[in-house]
Amino acid sequence: MNDMLMLTHALALAAVVAAFGAPAHAETISLPQGEANVESIAKFANPWALAFLPDGRLLVTEKPGNLYIFADGKLSNPIAGVPKVEYKDQGGLLDVTVDPDFANNKFVYLSYSERADEQPEDAQEENDARLGDYQDLSDNVLKGMAVARGRLEGDRLEDVKVIWRQVPKTIGRGHFGARLAFAPDGKLFITSGDRQRFEPAQDMASNLGKVVRINPDGLVPDDNPFVGKDGALPEIWTLGHRNELGAAINPASGELWIHEMGPKGGDEVNIVVRGKNYGWPQVSEGAHYDDQDIPDHKTKPEFATPAYSWNPSISPAGLMFYTGDKFPAWKGKAMLGGLSSEALIVLTLNGDKVVSDDVIKMGRRIRDVAQAPDGSVLLLVDGESGGDLLRLTPSGRAAQR
Numbered sequence: 148m149n150d151m152l153m154l155t156h157a158l159a160l161a162a163v164v165a166a167f168g169a170p171a172h173a174e175t176i177s178l179p180q181g182e183a184n185v186e187s188i189a190k191f192a193n194p195w196a197l198a199f200l201p202d203g204r205l206l207v208t209e210k211p212g213n214l215y216i217f218a219d220g221k222l223s224n225p226i227a228g229v230p231k232v233e234y235k236d237q238g239g240l241l242d243v244t245v246d247p248d249f250a251n252n253k254f255v256y257l258s259y260s261e262r263a264d265e266q267p268e269d270a271q272e273e274n275d276a277r278l279g280d281y282q283d284l285s286d287n288v289l290k291g292m293a294v295a296r297g298r299l300e301g302d303r304l305e306d307v308k309v310i311w312r313q314v315p316k317t318i319g320r321g322h323f324g325a326r327l328a329f330a331p332d333g334k335l336f337i338t339s340g341d342r343q344r345f346e347p348a349q350d351m352a353s354n355l356g357k358v359v360r361i362n363p364d365g366l367v368p369d370d371n372p373f374v375g376k377d378g379a380l381p382e383i384w385t386l387g388h389r390n391e392l393g394a395a396i397n398p399a400s401g402e403l404w405i406h407e408m409g410p411k412g413g414d415e416v417n418i419v420v421r422g423k424n425y426g427w428p429q430v431s432e433g434a435h436y437d438d439q440d441i442p443d444h445k446t447k448p449e450f451a452t453p454a455y456s457w458n459p460s461i462s463p464a465g466l467m468f469y470t471g472d473k474f475p476a477w478k479g480k481a482m483l484g485g486l487s488s489e490a491l492i493v494l495t496l497n498g499d500k501v502v503s504d505d506v507i508k509m510g511r512r513i514r515d516v517a518q519a520p521d522g523s524v525l526l527l528v529d530g531e532s533g534g535d536l537l538r539l540t541p542s543g544r545a546a547q548r
C-alpha cells in the first residue's frame with residue numbers, strides 16, 4: 148500500500164471508529180473450540196497495561212508516561228498528574244490497577260521506573276556474560292521501579308504519593324517486574340524484578356527479585372512473613388523471582404498467581420505462597436544466555452517448583468483468570484499474553500494444577516490481557532507503532548457452544 152492509500156485507509160478507519168466506536172473490519176481466528184472475531188478498537192504507542200474502573204471505563208498505560216481512559220470507543224487526553232517516569236528500554240510507565248474500594252476513594256495505583264534524584268558520576272554497566280545480548284552497556288542512569296497512588300478526579304490524578312520503591316536503585320535496562328494485584332483481603336501485591344542483577348533475588352536486604360505485600364497506603368502489614376527478622380526487609384512476601392510480568396488472584400482459591408520470564412528457556416508460572424523461596428538464580432528450568440547451565444528446581448527441594456514452565460520461552464506478559472460467559476470454553480481458565488511467542492496462551496487448570504496450555508497464535512506481541520465487563524477479551528499489542536487494543540468476541544460458531 149502506498150502512503151496516500153495508507154493515509155486514506157487510516158482516515159476512513161478513524162471516521163468509522165469515531166462514528167461507531169469500532170472499526171469496520173474484523174478478522175477471525177481459530178480457537179481450540181470455535182472461532183473468535185478480532186477487532187482493533189484503539190491504537191497506542193508502546194502500551195503496557197490495562198485496568199477496568201468499576202463503571203466499565205478502561206485505563207491504559209503507555210510506557211513513555213501516558214495514562215488514558217478509554218470509554219465508548221473514545222480515548223481521553225492523557226491524564227494529568229502522572230509521576231515523571233524514566234522511559235528507556237523496559238522502563239517507563241508500567242502497570243495500573245484500581246483500588247477495590249475505588250467507588251468511595253477513587254484511588255488508582257501506578258508502577259513505573261523512577262530516576263534517582265542523585266546520579267553517580269561515571270556510572271558504567273559491566274558486561275555480564277549470563278545476560279548475553281540482553282544488556283545495554285551504554286546505560287548509565289540510576290533508577291528503580293516505584294509504585295504511586297493518586298485519586299482519579301476527572302481527567303487528573305490528585306494527591307499523588309509514592310507508596311513503595313525498589314531498593315537499591317541500579318543502572319540497567321530491564322527486569323523491573325512491576326505488576327500490581329490486590330488480594331481479597333485488600334493488601335497490595337507488587338512483583339519486583341531482579342533488575343538483571345541475579346543475586347539480589349536471594350538477598351533479604353534488597354527487595355529486588357521478590358513479591359512484595361503492603362497495605363494500600365504503603366505501610367507494611369504486621370503479618371508479613373519476615374517482619375522482625377534481622378536484616379530482612381519487612382515488605383518481602385516471597386523471594387527468588389526473576390522478572391514477573393504477570394500477576395492475578397485466582398478467584399477459585401483467592402491465591403496470587405504470577406508468571407516470570409525465565410532466562411534462555413524456563414518461563415514459569417508460580418502459585419505464590421507466603422514466605423516461600425522460588426529459587427532464582429540458584430535454580431531454573433532454563434539456561435543462561437551464554438548457555439551456562441542452571442540446575443533445575445527438582446535438584447534443590449528447598450525451592451518451590453513452578454506450577455508450569457515453558458522451554459523454549461514464550462515470554463509471558465499479563466495474566467488474568469477468565470470468569471465471563473461470552474467464551475464458555477475459557478471459563479475458569481488462566482489467560483496470558485506472549486511477547487516472543489506472539490500468542491494468547493490459555494491455561495487449563497485443575498485446582499492448583501496446570502493441566503495443559505493452548506498457544507493461540509496472534510502474530511503480534513501481546514503485552515497485557517483483560518476481561519471486559521461484557522465478557523469479551525481484550526489484548527494489548529506491544530510496540531512503538533501498531534500497539535493495538537484488540538477485542539475478541541465469539542464468532543457465530545463459538546457463540547453456539
Ligand SMILES: [Ca+2]
Nearest residue numbers: 415425426427
Ligand atoms: Ca523458580
